[in-house]
Amino acid sequence: MNTNDTMEVRIREVAQELFFRQGYAATSTTQIAHEVGCTQALVHYYYRTKENLFRQIFLEQIEAGLNVIGRSLCDNESFEDFLRHAISMYFDALTANPRLPDFVMEELVTNPERREYLREHFVKRPTYVLFYVQFESIVRREQEAGRLARVEPFDILMTIVALTVFPFLTMPMFRDMLGKTDKQVEEFIAHRKQEVTRFVLQGLKP
Amino acid sequence: MNTNDTMEVRIREVAQELFFRQGYAATSTTQIAHEVGCTQALVHYYYRTKENLFRQIFLEQIEAGLNVIGRSLCDNESFEDFLRHAISMYFDALTANPRLPDFVMEELVTNPERREYLREHFVKRPTYVLFYVQFESIVRREQEAGRLARVEPFDILMTIVALTVFPFLTMPMFRDMLGKTDKQVEEFIAHRKQEVTRFVLQGLKP
DNA sequence: GTCTATATGCTGATAGAC
DNA sequence: GTCTATCAGCATATAGAC
Numbered sequence: 001m002n003t004n005d006t007m008e009v010r011i012r013e014v015a016q017e018l019f020f021r022q023g024y025a026a027t028s029t030t031q032i033a034h035e036v037g038c039t040q041a042l043v044h045y046y047y048r049t050k051e052n053l054f055r056q057i058f059l060e061q062i063e064a065g066l067n068v069i070g071r072s073l074c075d076n077e078s079f080e081d082f083l084r085h086a087i088s089m090y091f092d093a094l095t096a097n098p099r100l101p102d103f104v105m106e107e108l109v110t111n112p113e114r115r116e117y118l119r120e121h122f123v124k125r126p127t128y129v130l131f132y133v134q135f136e137s138i139v140r141r142e143q144e145a146g147r148l149a150r151v152e153p154f155d156i157l158m159t160i161v162a163l164t165v166f167p168f169l170t171m172p173m174f175r176d177m178l179g180k181t182d183k184q185v186e187e188f189i190a191h192r193k194q195e196v197t198r199f200v201l202q203g204l205k206p
Numbered sequence: 207m208n209t210n211d212t213m214e215v216r217i218r219e220v221a222q223e224l225f226f227r228q229g230y231a232a233t234s235t236t237q238i239a240h241e242v243g244c245t246q247a248l249v250h251y252y253y254r255t256k257e258n259l260f261r262q263i264f265l266e267q268i269e270a271g272l273n274v275i276g277r278s279l280c281d282n283e284s285f286e287d288f289l290r291h292a293i294s295m296y297f298d299a300l301t302a303n304p305r306l307p308d309f310v311m312e313e314l315v316t317n318p319e320r321r322e323y324l325r326e327h328f329v330k331r332p333t334y335v336l337f338y339v340q341f342e343s344i345v346r347r348e349q350e351a352g353r354l355a356r357v358e359p360f361d362i363l364m365t366i367v368a369l370t371v372f373p374f375l376t377m378p379m380f381r382d383m384l385g386k387t388d389k390q391v392e393e394f395i396a397h398r399k400q401e402v403t404r405f406v407l408q409g410l411k412p
Numbered sequence: 413g414t415c416t417a418t419a420t421g422c423t424g425a426t427a428g429a430c
Numbered sequence: 431g432t433c434t435a436t437c438a439g440c441a442t443a444t445a446g447a448c
Binding site: 021022023025026102105106108109110112115116118119123149151152155158159161162163165166167169170172173176177178179191192195196199200202203205 | 227228229231232308311312314315316318321322324325329355357358361364365367368369371372373375376378379382383384385398401402405406408409411
């Protein structure tokens with residue numbers, strides 16, 4: 001939230017923070033304007049509607065998230081190294097943007113139209129279809145070679161994503177309800193990264 | 207949503223369904239009344255405030271969810287059987303109430319006061335403190351005996367919960383964005399139950 | 413580009429008739 | 431117990447001055 005930014009940018013930054021924290025429905029353009037230090041009319045001047053402002057932020061975040069997954073697939077190493085590398089990348093990306101999972105999940109779950117929109121604009125993209133096809137063929141190859149348990153590729157993916165995303169999803173509860181400091185949360189995440197890696201590798205042994 | 211129920215009950219049932227689907231902020235007492243087929247005044251007659259109506263539903267659901275976890279701990283079997291049994295129970299409980307994880311998480315994440323409230327009224331209860339102490343001692347005992355990998359008890363818990371809850375959290379996306387039918391989702395959940403069990407057991411081998 | 417002013421509608425909540 | 435009527439407040443969005 002750099003004060004040197006243009007109003008247009010500052011509004012988007014503040015809006016993102018509020019949408020992340022409170023969700024779409026609980027955030028008003030009035031509140032956004034107030035935190036920016038401008039009038040509510042200005043928010044609508046730049047983004048016309050609240051939904052429109054939201055959508056820009058939402059898509060940008062989804063894009064960034066999917067890019068991380070896309071970039072995690074490199075074939076030029078052993079499968080074990082790939083897994084280590086991928087899990088590490090996911091943890092690092094989420095550490096840099098810890099609220100992303102909550103934000104995306106909440107808005108996707110409560111709003112069917114957003115799912116439909118995403119289906120059209122992302123899921124069908126060749127990039128992501130290709131990603132899965134490649135991943136699948138690598139898994140099959142490893143299984144043929146007897147280096148990997150006979151598990152469905154989709155299961156592997158879901159297991160990794162679940163274990164990676166979950167600590168970030170539950171971070172606020174972990175902090176407030178179990179009374180942890182920010183530093184303790186940070187340490188726990190680092191610890192989890194190691195443990196998830198160990199667990200996945202062990203769980204995928206033939 | 208039995209039509210023979212009293213209005214008081216029907217309002218709570220409809221409210222629950224709407225809170226589950228849309229979240230607290232996006233649901234209005236007017237909408238609840240409309241779906242019940244009564245006036246909005248009646249909703250306030252029985253529950254006084256929207257927050258109050260919500261809280262009753264919320265606490266009831268949390269209580270039910272925690273009870274499942276509490277009941278999953280029985281010491282009179284092998285640890286492997288306990289794990290199988292617990293994971294099976296969690297999957298079954300969530301299958302009967304698939305929206306619970308989304309609902310609880312979303313409302314806890316976006317509302318710090320609810321976390322504070324839960325901390326006071328649930329986390330501190332002897333039942334749950336005791337649960338964890340017992341679980342911990344069982345884990346340590348198994349580790350001493352060399353039957354279990356040297357993993358922190360909390361990690362085991364988090365891994366199981368993450369893997370169990372995640373398919374239910376992402377069910378709407380799985381269905382709409384990957385274009386799955388309800389039947390396919392159901393089959394996938396059943397499949398996941400097996401796979402998670404296998405994975406956890408394998409991952410916890412010494 | 414940023415403001416003030418305002419339209420219009422919906423919200424949660426209450427008062428009072430029946 | 432259920433309704434109608436109504437309140438104040440805040441929401442999104444727009445028009446128009448500067």
